[in-house]
Amino acid sequence: MRGTGQRGRSDGTNRAEKGVPEVIFIHPDGRREAVPAEDGQSIMQAATNAGVDGVIGECGGSLSCATCHVFVDEAWASRAPPRSDLEEDMLDAAAVEPTRFSRLSCQIKFAPDIDGIVVRIPTMQR
Numbered sequence: 001m002r003g004t005g006q007r008g009r010s011d012g013t014n015r016a017e018k019g020v021p022e023v024i025f026i027h028p029d030g031r032r033e034a035v036p037a038e039d040g041q042s043i044m045q046a047a048t049n050a051g052v053d054g055v056i057g058e059c060g061g062s063l064s065c066a067t068c069h070v071f072v073d074e075a076w077a078s079r080a081p082p083r084s085d086l087e088e089d090m091l092d093a094a095a096v097e098p099t100r101f102s103r104l105s106c107q108i109k110f111a112p113d114i115d116g117i118v119v120r121i122p123t124m125q126r
């Protein structure tokens with residue numbers, strides 16, 4: 001059953017009732033924005049397609065800009081795929097100091113197992 005083991009989700013939504021795969025962005029002011037996402041699409045692509053402020057994706061996902069930096073919500077951190085060495089290096093160029101929850105959202109491919117993932121947008125990207 002979908003939604004089991006989801007305690008700690010900060011979006012407060014019931015995914016099973018909604019049925020639309022999505023990513024939840026939390027803006028620096030606390031505003032929550034849910035956007036649709038498709039399998040295989042990056043979280044950065046989902047954000048830019050929906051016009052989410054604060055996720056720029058300047059390089060188009062080629063791992064050379066760090067303007068897609070997000071902080072994965074702690075409750076979801078272990079479910080996102082691990083960072084590559086290149087992503088680790090590029091995170092050093094992020095405008096806001098990275099934390100252990102930092103990811104370049106172009107490197108997180110959306111899939112059903114992360115439907116409803118919550119990511120926080122930093123205060124600046126460049």
Ligand code: FES
Nearest residue numbers: 057061065066106
């Ligand atoms: S879009 Fe440039 S590093 Fe992610």
